[in-house]
Amino acid sequence: xxxxxxxxxxxGHQFMGIAHSNAYRNVSMWAGTPAKIIMKCLCAKDTPEKLxxxxxxxxxxxxxxxxxxxxxxxxxxxxxxxxxxxxxKEIAIEAAKNGKHILCEKPLxxxxxxxxxxxxxxxxxxxxxxxxxSYRFTPSLALARQLVREGRVGKxxxxxxxxxQDWLADPNAPMAWRMNKKYxxxxxxxxxxxxxxxxxxxxxxxxxxxxxxxxxxxxxxxPVDGNNPDGPKEKVTVDDVAQFLVNFEEGATGCFExxxxxxxxxxYNTIEVNGSKGSIFWNFEDQNYxxxxxxxxxAKEAGFRKINVTHDVHPYHGGWWPQGHGIGYADSxxxxxxxxxxxxxxNTEFHPDFEDGVKVQEVLEAVEKSVNGHxxxxxx
Ligand SMILES: NC(=O)c1ccc[n+]([C@@H]2O[C@H](COP(=O)([O-])OP(=O)(O)OC[C@H]3O[C@@H](n4cnc5c(N)ncnc54)[C@H](O)[C@@H]3O)[C@@H](O)[C@H]2O)c1
Numbered sequence: 001x002x003x004x005x006x007x008x009x010x011x012g013h014q015f016m017g018i019a020h021s022n023a024y025r026n027v028s029m030w031a032g033t034p035a036k037i038i039m040k041c042l043c044a045k046d047t048p049e050k051l052x053x054x055x056x057x058x059x060x061x062x063x064x065x066x067x068x069x070x071x072x073x074x075x076x077x078x079x080x081x082x083x084x085x086x087x088x089k090e091i092a093i094e095a096a097k098n099g100k101h102i103l104c105e106k107p108l109x110x111x112x113x114x115x116x117x118x119x120x121x122x123x124x125x126x127x128x129x130x131x132x133x134s135y136r137f138t139p140s141l142a143l144a145r146q147l148v149r150e151g152r153v154g155k156x157x158x159x160x161x162x163x164x165q166d167w168l169a170d171p172n173a174p175m176a177w178r179m180n181k182k183y184x185x186x187x188x189x190x191x192x193x194x195x196x197x198x199x200x201x202x203x204x205x206x207x208x209x210x211x212x213x214x215x216x217x218x219x220x221x222x223p224v225d226g227n228n229p230d231g232p233k234e235k236v237t238v239d240d241v242a243q244f245l246v247n248f249e250e251g252a253t254g255c256f257e258x259x260x261x262x263x264x265x266x267x268y269n270t271i272e273v274n275g276s277k278g279s280i281f282w283n284f285e286d287q288n289y290x291x292x293x294x295x296x297x298x299a300k301e302a303g304f305r306k307i308n309v310t311h312d313v314h315p316y317h318g319g320w321w322p323q324g325h326g327i328g329y330a331d332s333x334x335x336x337x338x339x340x341x342x343x344x345x346x347n348t349e350f351h352p353d354f355e356d357g358v359k360v361q362e363v364l365e366a367v368e369k370s371v372n373g374h375x376x377x378x379x380x
Contacts, residue, residue, distance in 0.1 A: 108357030
């Protein structure tokens with residue numbers, strides 16, 4: 001029997017555009033998806049030559065610059081949104097109205113209200129939806145979730161969640177859409193802490209109850225052109241560092257920080273969970289490993305173990321290299337796309353979906369409210 005065809009269009013062709021293109025191109029080979037993927041159309045803002053060159057490199061059949069023409073096409077089943085945050089809502093709602101399944105990058109939207117509108121649109125259209133919290137598909141984070149859900153850390157006391165990068169530590173690093181509230185919504189809060197909030201929900205299942213936040217902008221204006229630091233400058237209108245303390249409904253507490261100024265930290269996306277029976281520590285920079293402390297062992301043997309997560313101890317091992325041959329960043333997008341496409345062909349539930357995206361957005365909004373009101377804030 002021939003495989004069902006799924007015809008995909010991608011909007012965006014830079015960082016995430018490359019990650020998505022690589023995933024669609026390789027998903028059948030690695031993850032044995034039941035569908036035949038047709039990479040129908042690439043849409044982005046660039047010269048026709050550059051778009052064509054990108055499309056040829058990755059195997060997209062056609063190029064387009066107007067996303068409105070793409071989402072109405074009848075020969076497309078899935079829209080993958082890898083464009084800046086301010087475009088997510090409009091593209092996703094139009095795509096849903098046209099009956100497309102949607103993979104939308106994170107954060108789902110610019111704010112909670114937009115995110116809820118997007119969720120309503122996909123529910124009304126009865127299409128499948130994915131919010132791109134891609135770290136869920138890193139095998140070591142999936143194993144962390146398994147251990148916590150199996151009770152191996154016991155009652156959770158607290159989580160310590162830090163996502164640190166350093167690419168803006170240089171005050172002359174040029175302005176980009178990510179530093180402009182109009183296009184990004186927020187700084188590392190929505191860019192990095194959004195991942196941390198999702199990872200905490202995914203690994204622990206804890207429910208956010210209340211929080212108090214601190215958002216600071218460390219460099220208030222940046223050159224438009226990084227090669228001309230004395231030339232024209234633009235105002236930075238988002239946070240450079242986001243911090244918040246959390247109380248969870250289950251009684252645990254949490255401490256969150258995200259920054260792009262942590263010199264030496266490149267993509268230090270981490271979560272530590274401390275519980276009555278033990279602890280886990282996950283660090284994406286060392287993504288083929290998970291640290292686990294078993295507090296039920298005799299004290300002299302109970303030190304943190306470094307578990308090599310490259311074999312059948314995690315749920316995505318099938319189809320990859322033999323044990324000990326680690327996988328990497330791009331592979332988590334292959335797994336994400338495989339699972340999402342499987343949910344379409346087999347009509348099964350998929351997470352993280354737009355509802356998970358809304359849950360994250362509730363916390364992001366509470367941080368902003370807390371900072372504006374200088375007080376502890378309940379999650380709505
Ligand atoms: N899952 C992750 O870990 C992860 C990592 C990075 C970024 N992201 C998210 O992915 C999204 C894109 O980020 P990025 O880093 O790829 O940005 P980027 O700046 O590298 O690329 C943006 C892309 O959007 C395209 N674009 C801009 N305006 C457009 C328009 N009107 N019509 C069509 N295309 C348009 C540009 O041509 C470009 O290809 C953001 O929402 C970001 O938060 C997610």
